[in-house]
Amino acid sequence: MKIGELSRRTGVSQRALRYYEQQGMLAPHRRESGYREYGEDAVGAVRRIRTLLAAGLPTRTIAEVLPCIVEVSDEDVASTCPDDLAVYLADERTRISDAITELQTARDLLDRILESRSAAADAHP
Amino acid sequence: MKIGELSRRTGVSQRALRYYEQQGMLAPHRRESGYREYGEDAVGAVRRIRTLLAAGLPTRTIAEVLPCIVEVSDEDVASTCPDDLAVYLADERTRISDAITELQTARDLLDRILESRSAAADAHP
DNA sequence: CTAAAGTCTGACGTCAGTGTCAGAGTCCAC
């Protein structure tokens, strides 16, 4: 498929898709004309890119880890993942867990604010 | 206290503290000399700023929500929080929950990668 | 065949949250 379709199917802008390619995270084939040609697997790849980007992993890391992922129906299986990368990924995993905790703290804070507000509304109906 | 002490006590750089002020999130008193003078409550305020920044709230929103927070020992209570802000905060709450889900998805992906890797190591010891 | 729609590269803009540096003024312990 061409870039427009991939963009529509993933919800990711064409600009972003080109950026992903520039960063080595995607490598579509090219037609004679220079048009990018993406395979079906690009949809899953883009989905993973978004997930890892949202988790704060740098593009370089994502570019390294994506080749480790082989699609098996809906599950992902890593094959040739070098040791040093695995160590780094374990660090990232820790960072993500910490981030989750922080977000939960933030959400709790918002909850307390919103809750005490509704409590005040109850007091002055 | 002056900015150096607040920086040490919060682990936040002086540059960042000045930026927070510029964005209206902090409003320290000033000495005759122009030196910033922070109260004890600034420590908690900075802690909340970090939490909400980490959660992706924009500085403008944080500047609006901080005055809603009145310290009650270790709990926070909102007082005069305008309706429209509350609506917006509820949206942010949703966004944060979504972000947590995304992070968990990313962590699961990393787990599958790391797990299948150790499985491969077991297969070829 | 033609016009409209799609795509290309390249470059500059943006935004948040700082880092860093310069040059000048201030504080405080001795």
Added chain:
DNA sequence: GTGGACTCTGACACTGACGTCAGACTTTAG
């Protein structure tokens, strides 16, 4: 009172992940 530590403002730099625009080329529907 002095010297070293601290603080001030202002400005420019930087990073990441894109947005946006220009100008040229390609594809596709009719």
